[in-house]
Amino acid sequence: MKVQDLMVPIRDFLKPDSTLREAVNLLKTAARGEQRVGVMGLPVFDNSGKLVGMLSMTDILRAVYPSYMSMMNLGDFAWDGMLESLAAQARDKKVGEFMSRDVVTVNENEPLMECVDLILKKRVTRMPVLDKEGKVVGMVYLRDIFFAITKAMLGEDNGGVK
Amino acid sequence: MIQEVAATSGQILMGPKFWIATAIFLLAYGLIIWDRIHKTILAIFGAALLIVIGIVTQEEAFSSMDIGVDWNVIFLLVSMMVIINIMKPTGVFEYIAIKSAKVAKGEPFMIMAIFSTVTAVVSAFLDNVTTVLLIAPVTLLICQALELDVVPFLITEAIASNIGGTATLIGDPPNIMIASKAQLDFMSFVYHLTPVIIVVLIAYIISIKFIFGKKMVVKEELRQRVMDMDEREAIKDPVLLRKSLAVLAVTMTGFVVHGMLHLQPATIALFGAGLLLLVSGIKDPHHVLAEAEWSSLFFFIGLFIIIGAVVKVGLIKWMSIKVLELTHGNLFGTSMIVLWFSAFASAFIDNIPYVATMNPLIIDMAKQLWPNLSGVELLHHPDLMPMWWSLALGACLGGNGTAIGASANVIVVGMAEKMGKPISFRKFMLYGMPLMIESVIICMIYVWLRYYILKV
Numbered sequence: 001m002k003v004q005d006l007m008v009p010i011r012d013f014l015k016p017d018s019t020l021r022e023a024v025n026l027l028k029t030a031a032r033g034e035q036r037v038g039v040m041g042l043p044v045f046d047n048s049g050k051l052v053g054m055l056s057m058t059d060i061l062r063a064v065y066p067s068y069m070s071m072m073n074l075g076d077f078a079w080d081g082m083l084e085s086l087a088a089q090a091r092d093k094k095v096g097e098f099m100s101r102d103v104v105t106v107n108e109n110e111p112l113m114e115c116v117d118l119i120l121k122k123r124v125t126r127m128p129v130l131d132k133e134g135k136v137v138g139m140v141y142l143r144d145i146f147f148a149i150t151k152a153m154l155g156e157d158n159g160g161v162k
Numbered sequence: 163m164i165q166e167v168a169a170t171s172g173q174i175l176m177g178p179k180f181w182i183a184t185a186i187f188l189l190a191y192g193l194i195i196w197d198r199i200h201k202t203i204l205a206i207f208g209a210a211l212l213i214v215i216g217i218v219t220q221e222e223a224f225s226s227m228d229i230g231v232d233w234n235v236i237f238l239l240v241s242m243m244v245i246i247n248i249m250k251p252t253g254v255f256e257y258i259a260i261k262s263a264k265v266a267k268g269e270p271f272m273i274m275a276i277f278s279t280v281t282a283v284v285s286a287f288l289d290n291v292t293t294v295l296l297i298a299p300v301t302l303l304i305c306q307a308l309e310l311d312v313v314p315f316l317i318t319e320a321i322a323s324n325i326g327g328t329a330t331l332i333g334d335p336p337n338i339m340i341a342s343k344a345q346l347d348f349m350s351f352v353y354h355l356t357p358v359i360i361v362v363l364i365a366y367i368i369s370i371k372f373i374f375g376k377k378m379v380v381k382e383e384l385r386q387r388v389m390d391m392d393e394r395e396a397i398k399d400p401v402l403l404r405k406s407l408a409v410l411a412v413t414m415t416g417f418v419v420h421g422m423l424h425l426q427p428a429t430i431a432l433f434g435a436g437l438l439l440l441v442s443g444i445k446d447p448h449h450v451l452a453e454a455e456w457s458s459l460f461f462f463i464g465l466f467i468i469i470g471a472v473v474k475v476g477l478i479k480w481m482s483i484k485v486l487e488l489t490h491g492n493l494f495g496t497s498m499i500v501l502w503f504s505a506f507a508s509a510f511i512d513n514i515p516y517v518a519t520m521n522p523l524i525i526d527m528a529k530q531l532w533p534n535l536s537g538v539e540l541l542h543h544p545d546l547m548p549m550w551w552s553l554a555l556g557a558c559l560g561g562n563g564t565a566i567g568a569s570a571n572v573i574v575v576g577m578a579e580k581m582g583k584p585i586s587f588r589k590f591m592l593y594g595m596p597l598m599i600e601s602v603i604i605c606m607i608y609v610w611l612r613y614y615i616l617k618v
Contacts, residue, residue: 077256
């Protein structure tokens with residue numbers, strides 16, 4: 001199987017100048033392909049349709065996490081309501097500020113092992129899929145790779161489950 | 163040895179080597195000020211170039227006491243960095259800062275005053291940048307809890323760290339460099355600089371009370387957030403903490419007595435670092451060693467070689483003659499010029515290359531004034547001592563003038579920007595410059611009174 005057999009079309013995406021409020025709302029409702037399974041991250045396209053980044057739930061966490069807390073061990077001194085007030089302060093910030101700009105992509109004609117290689121080496125869980133011209137044609141997710149592995153391991157006998 | 167190469171009886175041979183070394187020196191300093199290429203890269207390349215073209219030999223650069231790398235400075239710095247890197251994960255610095263905020267009962271100005279004082283005291287023993295990196299994150303947390311503007315707190319802490327760093331031999335790199343070249347021990351700095359720095363710090367706290375004290379008020383329920391913090395939770399490794407504090411005590415005692423033991427401060431610090439590495443139970447030292455600020459250390463190494471070259475060719479001697487001509491050999495006038503010129507120079511340029519240049523200049527000046535003396539007799543001539551103290555006070559305190567004057571300032575400006583509260587160059591200067599001038603005026607009165615009137 002190749003990447004193109006596994007990829008799902010992109011239905012939801014963000015723009016760099018979308019606000020985080022719009023982003024979390026879309027993340028909440030976005031679905032992956034035909035299945036009603038939620039996504040943990042969305043691609044970001046600029047107005048010309050060029051892929052410029054990815055915004056994941058981790059990036060949203062980072063947007064509300066104050067930079068000073070990463071510099072020292074201050075987790076013990078957080079107070080009740082801190083997260084909520086910082087989240088409220090961050091809601092009008094732009095996606096472009098918090099998205100990951102180094103997007104790991106994979107070509108649609110590559111074998112699936114390339115996805116495994118990228119997932120393990122680059123620590124990503126989802127990747128935009130490009131065609132020969134470099135145009136984004138879909139997304140491939142860790143979960144779908146897992147299903148491909150499942151299928152190969154269990155074969156036709158469905159893992160001995162009768 | 164230097165005289166043989168450069169000149170005899172006050173004449174300086176201005177041959178091609180003189181001009182080449184001078185050109186490389188000026189170009190390197192110019193590019194450092196221009197700040198487009200990293201200063202460490204410039205220092206390393208400039209130093210290597212001077213050796214390659216034969217202005218100084220490798221042996222001179224690496225091993226000469228007069229014109230080579232000052233390993234005393236390098237080993238003292240790297241050893242202190244290692245000690246701090248081992249101590250950091252124990253949580254002691256978080257503990258001190260949270261405790262301070264609670265001692266201040268969450269009152270904004272009290273927090274500012276206590277944080278500034280703690281910063282100054284810690285800075286007297288640790289590098290200023292390290293101190294600010296340890297206190298500023300907690301300050302940001304406390305200000306967020308109290309819903310206060312963090313900018314005044316960050317500015318006052320940066321300034322306090324530069325003030326505190328001036329108090330001791332190990333507090334600020336210029337002092338380490340001066341101590342090494344002038345062969346001054348830890349207790350000399352305590353005896354000559356600590357008293358005036360205490361006065362400067364008290365004046366500073368009073369000043370910030372007038373500048374910021376009125377504006378800050380905090381609601382009771384927010385203050386409760388700070389009072390609810392339990393500083394004991396900060397301590398992550400009590401065993402390592404006890405070991406670290408014991409080693410720190412040994413090291414500090416070592417600094418106090420190093421003059422009597424005829425050991426260099428670098429030896430004391432290296433012993434402390436070695437001892438802590440040994441007792442800490444660290445399996446692989448790679449991590450704590452790698453975390454030392456190698457970029458700063460190599461900046462020093464390169465800089466020492468570049469300065470060594472212009473000392474060797476006689477440029478510094480020529481400059482010292484010019485300074486003496488300018489002041490007609492009036493040493494009181496010279497020390498006042500050194501104090502104020504150092505302060506304003508350090509407000510705009512890095513005080514490390516500045517002091518690296520001034521050290522040999524003062525030594526050359528002393529050689530002109532007392533040609534029959536040498537060694538400690540020359541370096542510690544009673545009329546020369548105020549010059550060293552003026553240089554230390556001016557160069558360390560001058561950094562408070564602008565946002566780029568000291569590394570600690572650059573750090574807090576960067577942090578403020580990350581928090582979405584940028585501090586403009588003008589804004590920093592608005593507070594920094596008057597406070598710097600105030601501190602230098604106090605030092606001026608001190609130097610004049612102590613060394614020229616009371617003569618103690």
